[in-house]
Amino acid sequence: MTSAATRGKRSATAATSERRVLDWQLATIAKIREETPRVRSYTLRLPNWTPHRPGQHYDLRLTAADGYSVQRSYSIASGPEREGEIEVTVERVTDGEVSPFLHDVAVVGDRIEVRGPIGGYFVWNAALGGPLLLIAGGSGIVPLMAMLRHRAATAPRPPTRLLYSSRTHEDIIYADELRDVAARGDGLEVIHTLTRSQPPGWTGYARRIDDQMLTEVRRPLGNAPLVFICGPTPLVEAAANGLVRIGVPAQRIRTERFGPSGK
Numbered sequence: 001m002t003s004a005a006t007r008g009k010r011s012a013t014a015a016t017s018e019r020r021v022l023d024w025q026l027a028t029i030a031k032i033r034e035e036t037p038r039v040r041s042y043t044l045r046l047p048n049w050t051p052h053r054p055g056q057h058y059d060l061r062l063t064a065a066d067g068y069s070v071q072r073s074y075s076i077a078s079g080p081e082r083e084g085e086i087e088v089t090v091e092r093v094t095d096g097e098v099s100p101f102l103h104d105v106a107v108v109g110d111r112i113e114v115r116g117p118i119g120g121y122f123v124w125n126a127a128l129g130g131p132l133l134l135i136a137g138g139s140g141i142v143p144l145m146a147m148l149r150h151r152a153a154t155a156p157r158p159p160t161r162l163l164y165s166s167r168t169h170e171d172i173i174y175a176d177e178l179r180d181v182a183a184r185g186d187g188l189e190v191i192h193t194l195t196r197s198q199p200p201g202w203t204g205y206a207r208r209i210d211d212q213m214l215t216e217v218r219r220p221l222g223n224a225p226l227v228f229i230c231g232p233t234p235l236v237e238a239a240a241n242g243l244v245r246i247g248v249p250a251q252r253i254r255t256e257r258f259g260p261s262g263k
């Protein structure tokens with residue numbers, strides 16, 4: 001039997017652990033991998049690692065010697081199955097503050113302040129089921145990759161389609177891994193669109209996301225897939241509005257915007 005005292009103790013413990021995970025901690029950069037000419041992935045080893053839900057993010061904080069401090073959010077790219085560390089994937093924003101620092105200055109062994117995992121709406125785990133429609137633009141693929149990595153590590157795996165919009169072929173992040181997971185034949189299909197240029201013999205889409213494309217990509221999943229859309233604001237709005245126009249219930253659509261951060 002659970003006494004009131006025990007219940008009180010449990011909720012106090014839950015509150016303490018929630019506070020602890022949101023405290024800043026010093027992560028160590030354990031590995032840096034080039035994904036594309038403008039994008040790198042960073043493996044961060046965490047002294048206070050806690051399992052995340054795919055789709056959540058961490059805040060990273062940089063502090064200069066004079067005390068000036070700046071922080072930005074970065075989605076977790078890795079699945080929760082990777083204990084003790086997370087991976088984040090960062091696109092270099094020309095004239096930005098944090099992303100150029102990570103690209104040009106940070107090296108393996110450096111320590112960096114982080115807190116998380118943060119976010120409870122744009123999340124998916126196996127218990128939520130499917131079918132799943134994932135739509136990404138550019139680095140918006142990052143939280144969706146966490147979902148795909150988690151999906152690959154669990155069962156049952158819902159039928160899933162990823163529509164991924166990139167500028168050019170060389171801008172496709174995680175290109176090899178996406179090709180490999182799609183080749184497993186476990187119900188995942190990856191569909192690319194390249195908006196600026198296409199390599200010779202390209203058979204994917206070659207334009208911005210529109211209603212016709214959404215109709216074709218959604219069709220095999222039925223009328224009401226669970227949808228996650230992430231990327232720059234214009235892409236997120238075009239995709240979400242288009243899906244509602246073609247009949248996907250709005251309450252099945254979750255979005256995350258990677259717009260410019262307020263300073």
Ligand SMILES: Cc1cc2nc3c(=O)[nH]c(=O)nc-3n(C[C@H](O)[C@H](O)[C@H](O)COP(=O)(O)OP(=O)(O)OC[C@H]3O[C@@H](n4cnc5c(N)ncnc54)[C@H](O)[C@@H]3O)c2cc1C
Pocket residue numbers: 057072073074075076088089090091092093094095096097098099100139142143256257258259260261
């Ligand atoms: C929940 C969440 C998760 C995020 N996850 C990721 C992630 O996984 N990977 C990732 O690379 N980014 C991610 N971002 C964006 C990230 O937080 C920063 O905004 C981005 O790295 C730019 O920061 P900065 O300090 O380099 O540039 P800033 O100093 O913030 O901006 C410099 C200039 O670039 C413009 N700018 C800022 N951000 C962008 C952008 N995204 N695209 C185009 N122009 C921009 C600004 O308007 C400004 O003119 C996420 C944002 C949110 C809110």
